[in-house]
Amino acid sequence: MKRVYGVAIKMVLASLALVFVAGGAGADVYVQCPGDTDGDGVIDDFTDPELLAHPNAVCMHITGGDGFINMADTTVTGGARGRQLYMFGFADVTGVPPLDVIDEGTTAAWYPGPLIELDEGDEFYLSLTNVGMARRPDLDDPHTVHWHGYADASPAFDGLPDVSISIHMGGTLTYYYQANEPGTYMYHCHVEATEHMQMGMLANLYVNAAQNDLPDGTNLNGFIHHTGYEYAYNDGDGSTYYDVDFPLQLSSMDPEFHDASESTQPLPFALMNDTYAMLNGRGYPETVNTAELANTENGVVSQRENALVEANVGDKVLLRISNLSITEYFTLMSPQIPMRIVGTGARELRGTGGADLSYLTNSVNLGGGEAFDAILDTADVAPGTYFIYTSNLNFLSNNTEERGGIMTEIHINP
Amino acid sequence: MKTATDTALRHVSALRRIGISILMLAGLLIGGTAQAVITGTTGVNFNLTAKEGYVSMGDGATIYMWGYALNGGPAQLPGPTLIVNEGDVVTVTLTNDLAEAVSITFPGQADVVTTGADSQGYLAGEAAASGGEVTYTFTASNPGTYQYHSGSNVALQIEMGLAGALVVRPNAMNQAYDSPSTAFHQEYLFFLQEMDPHIHTAVEAGETPDLTNRQAQYWMINGRSGPDTFFADGVPWLPNQPYGAMARTHPNEKVLMRVVGAGLDLHPFHTHGQNFRVIARDGRMRETIPGLSGADAGISDFTLTVAPGQTYDAIWSWEGKNLGWDIFGHAPGDPCEASAEECDPASPYYDHGKPIPVTLPEQQFLTFGGFWSGSPFLGQEGALPPGEGGLNLDGGFFYMWHSHAEEELCNYDIFPGGMMTMMIVEAPGVPIP
Ligand SMILES: [Cu+2]
Ligand SMILES: [Cu+2]
Numbered sequence: 001m002k003r004v005y006g007v008a009i010k011m012v013l014a015s016l017a018l019v020f021v022a023g024g025a026g027a028d029v030y031v032q033c034p035g036d037t038d039g040d041g042v043i044d045d046f047t048d049p050e051l052l053a054h055p056n057a058v059c060m061h062i063t064g065g066d067g068f069i070n071m072a073d074t075t076v077t078g079g080a081r082g083r084q085l086y087m088f089g090f091a092d093v094t095g096v097p098p099l100d101v102i103d104e105g106t107t108a109a110w111y112p113g114p115l116i117e118l119d120e121g122d123e124f125y126l127s128l129t130n131v132g133m134a135r136r137p138d139l140d141d142p143h144t145v146h147w148h149g150y151a152d153a154s155p156a157f158d159g160l161p162d163v164s165i166s167i168h169m170g171g172t173l174t175y176y177y178q179a180n181e182p183g184t185y186m187y188h189c190h191v192e193a194t195e196h197m198q199m200g201m202l203a204n205l206y207v208n209a210a211q212n213d214l215p216d217g218t219n220l221n222g223f224i225h226h227t228g229y230e231y232a233y234n235d236g237d238g239s240t241y242y243d244v245d246f247p248l249q250l251s252s253m254d255p256e257f258h259d260a261s262e263s264t265q266p267l268p269f270a271l272m273n274d275t276y277a278m279l280n281g282r283g284y285p286e287t288v289n290t291a292e293l294a295n296t297e298n299g300v301v302s303q304r305e306n307a308l309v310e311a312n313v314g315d316k317v318l319l320r321i322s323n324l325s326i327t328e329y330f331t332l333m334s335p336q337i338p339m340r341i342v343g344t345g346a347r348e349l350r351g352t353g354g355a356d357l358s359y360l361t362n363s364v365n366l367g368g369g370e371a372f373d374a375i376l377d378t379a380d381v382a383p384g385t386y387f388i389y390t391s392n393l394n395f396l397s398n399n400t401e402e403r404g405g406i407m408t409e410i411h412i413n414p
Numbered sequence: 415m416k417t418a419t420d421t422a423l424r425h426v427s428a429l430r431r432i433g434i435s436i437l438m439l440a441g442l443l444i445g446g447t448a449q450a451v452i453t454g455t456t457g458v459n460f461n462l463t464a465k466e467g468y469v470s471m472g473d474g475a476t477i478y479m480w481g482y483a484l485n486g487g488p489a490q491l492p493g494p495t496l497i498v499n500e501g502d503v504v505t506v507t508l509t510n511d512l513a514e515a516v517s518i519t520f521p522g523q524a525d526v527v528t529t530g531a532d533s534q535g536y537l538a539g540e541a542a543a544s545g546g547e548v549t550y551t552f553t554a555s556n557p558g559t560y561q562y563h564s565g566s567n568v569a570l571q572i573e574m575g576l577a578g579a580l581v582v583r584p585n586a587m588n589q590a591y592d593s594p595s596t597a598f599h600q601e602y603l604f605f606l607q608e609m610d611p612h613i614h615t616a617v618e619a620g621e622t623p624d625l626t627n628r629q630a631q632y633w634m635i636n637g638r639s640g641p642d643t644f645f646a647d648g649v650p651w652l653p654n655q656p657y658g659a660m661a662r663t664h665p666n667e668k669v670l671m672r673v674v675g676a677g678l679d680l681h682p683f684h685t686h687g688q689n690f691r692v693i694a695r696d697g698r699m700r701e702t703i704p705g706l707s708g709a710d711a712g713i714s715d716f717t718l719t720v721a722p723g724q725t726y727d728a729i730w731s732w733e734g735k736n737l738g739w740d741i742f743g744h745a746p747g748d749p750c751e752a753s754a755e756e757c758d759p760a761s762p763y764y765d766h767g768k769p770i771p772v773t774l775p776e777q778q779f780l781t782f783g784g785f786w787s788g789s790p791f792l793g794q795e796g797a798l799p800p801g802e803g804g805l806n807l808d809g810g811f812f813y814m815w816h817s818h819a820e821e822e823l824c825n826y827d828i829f830p831g832g833m834m835t836m837m838i839v840e841a842p843g844v845p846i847p
Pocket of ligand 1: 146148188369818
């Protein structure tokens with residue numbers, strides 16, 4: 001590992017400079033990653049002894065800060081993008097030289113934050129640099145990452161500020177996790193959780209099962225595994241096999257809260273009323289737009305994920321569904337193609353004695369912090385377009401715009 | 415409201431605001447006995463009175479409420495936790511000091527016999543306003559976690575606080591049900607409620623409350639909103655809210671969570687630290703073969719949807735294994751102290767003597783939580799800047815258990831608070847109160 005210090009010259013923001021003066025220390029973007037020689041979070045020396053000691057190391061460098069996104073209500077704005085919202089969020093700066101991280105990360109947060117996809121057995125070195133909230137120089141909030149659902153978590157890496165440590169502006173905290181349990185999780189900042197999560201500090205996270213890596217031809221209780229086969233869990237019988245998988249994270253925002261934050265007004269906690277409901281950070285129809293979207297404030301490409309589900313007839317489609325709304329229970333409905341729920345809470349739906357607890361359904365209900373793994377079998381589905389949407393029909397809208405919200409399409413190709 | 419103060423320090427300041435020194439809190443948290451048992455009232459005959467009272471919320475607000483009182487004591491939020499044994503013939507006598515008819519219904523209890531009712535309420539026979547009395551008798555046939563609540567003018571009376579927990583213990587010790595698969599070392603109650611203070615204010619003023627626009631602004635576990643949930647049972651400054659919600663255990667122990675949805679809204683209850691496994695719902699074991707398989711049909715999850723009227727029993731256990739580093743901070747030659755697996759080089763959980771693969775940032779880059787011991791290792795204390803930490807004198811691992819509808823982590827307009835408490839995994843040998 002190489003330690004690289006940022007320099008004060010890079011600090012163009014008065015807010016950051018103030019804190020550094022107060023703290024009596026310089027900026028310290030310090031990424032810990034075995035085999036990374038230049039501090040950018042990318043492994044480049046494969047002979048590094050520390051990497052050899054941690055051969056399953058996977059590194060990522062993200063920022064916590066602020067930025068802008070646009071909602072999908074373009075019929076209201078009459079423009080290419082809908083209503084602009086100020087937000088807090090994470091962004092991926094893996095590969096960015098440490099001296100450039102603060103610059104690149106300033107007012108450049110994403111919604112949702114960077115997708116984290118790991119393989120079971122990975123040693124995950126996740127560095128979080130707090131780049132500050134440039135549009136709110138009065139704030140000096142720290143940030144954390146809470147890997148929601150991590151088994152046998154230790155407080156040091158659980159991201160709960162009350163019981164742990166959180167990182168100041170200009171500093172970097174590297175979290176270390178062994179990815180032990182496959183499944184669908186989520187992550188979010190846990191500092192001032194009501195505010196930072198309402199503002200957008202949340203993202204998808206899932207872990208691929210080790211069963212994917214079995215030798216070709218392995219017999220799983222009568223199911224023959226072949227190289228390239230993938231499973232939601234280490235099921236031992238191929239019951240969670242899938243051809244394609246898609247994370248679908250439900251979330252929602254209260255535009256009045258975001259506007260109050262942007263204009264440094266008292267935050268309406270008690271009156272919180274989320275009216276934009278989203279999948280992977282977008283309301284319909286932007287959920288099916290596969291382009292990465294730039295915001296109207298500073299052109300930062302801040303909405304990179306979409307929610308379009310594409311498969312071929314006969315595919316088994318795994319939906320990794322999670323909810324990080326802080327106000328709403330949602331029912332997610334797949335009205336034409338039933339879903340087999342094979343997992344909840346990043347665990348296969350099996351009893352303690354191995355009983356099959358999976359079930360076929362057209363809907364799942366999930367509150368904040370819940371996750372489901374749903375497999376759609378398209379063997380008997382005709383090619384065409386199908387829908388997934390919330391049956392909380394009041395959320396099929398983008399604030400005042402009808403025909404939006406939590407809806408996406410499943411495109412089944414011949 | 416946003417300020418520069420971090421969450422943990424606000425917790426501390428909240429404690430100070432209500433006059434509790436940190437040391438006093440620490441004193442309350444260090445106990446004597448080896449096992450946590452749910453606080454409540456045992457026996458088979460219970461005398462409850464429905465009466466007025468005031469509860470205190472985590473932001474210092476005082477709110478008028480109606481509650482069930484035990485033996486003429488103060489109205490309680492929640493009502494007294496009634497703890498009985500399987501097969502007991504239970505008699506509950508209700509006296510009504512309120513100005514409207516009140517009653518009790520016992521969901522999940524069969525053949526409740528009501529005697530002396532003054533009138534028939536919507537869901538139960540009633541005690542008349544201002545002095546009426548009614549008696550309910552039932553046989554507690556099935557072990558499990560249940561609730562009781564008013565069956566009269568229910569939308570208002572549940573909001574006002576007329577609900578409590580009923581625990582029916584099986585004949586076997588330290589089990590939730592008659593199956594050994596439900597054995598536990600520690601048990602805790604998580605009784606989830608919420609309230610809209612505007613309704614309470616209207617009732618206190620003698621006005622007709624508007625129940626159609628109810629919007630909860632306070633969220634409680636065991637009748638308290640955070641951070642009051644952290645305080646011990648029976649603290650004198652919360653006379654109407656006698657039950658704390660701080661939970662403790664040791665590594666590898668089984669914790670029985672008895673979770674009750676007692677309000678009018680759903681709550682997604684999230685357990686930091688590890689998944690739980692459901693063993694029962696509404697007092698019925700989750701079993702594939704009734705009477706034979708044990709509680710083998712419950713799901714594992716990290717968030718539990720608790721709907722109004724439901725109860726869940728779940729087992730939670732933190733083992734601290736397979737982290738890739740030694741949670742005790744041992745050097746390779748040090749003796750082992752936890753599970754055998756931690757010290758067995760053949761085990762996949764063999765972490766003994768492994769250092770943390772990353773360096774924690776220097777202090778000037780960090781905000782410290784009040785419950786951070788200063789050390790990442792279980793049972794250890796580390797150096798902290800003056801005035802930081804201080805609420806974790808045994809070096810325990812703290813996990814927040816909370817509503818994952820984070821709007822419910824507020825007391826009215828103030829974050830943090832609401833439906834949250836802590837589960838503490840203490841180092842082996844640290845006594846559990
Ligand atoms: Cu969470
Ligand atoms: Cu949490």
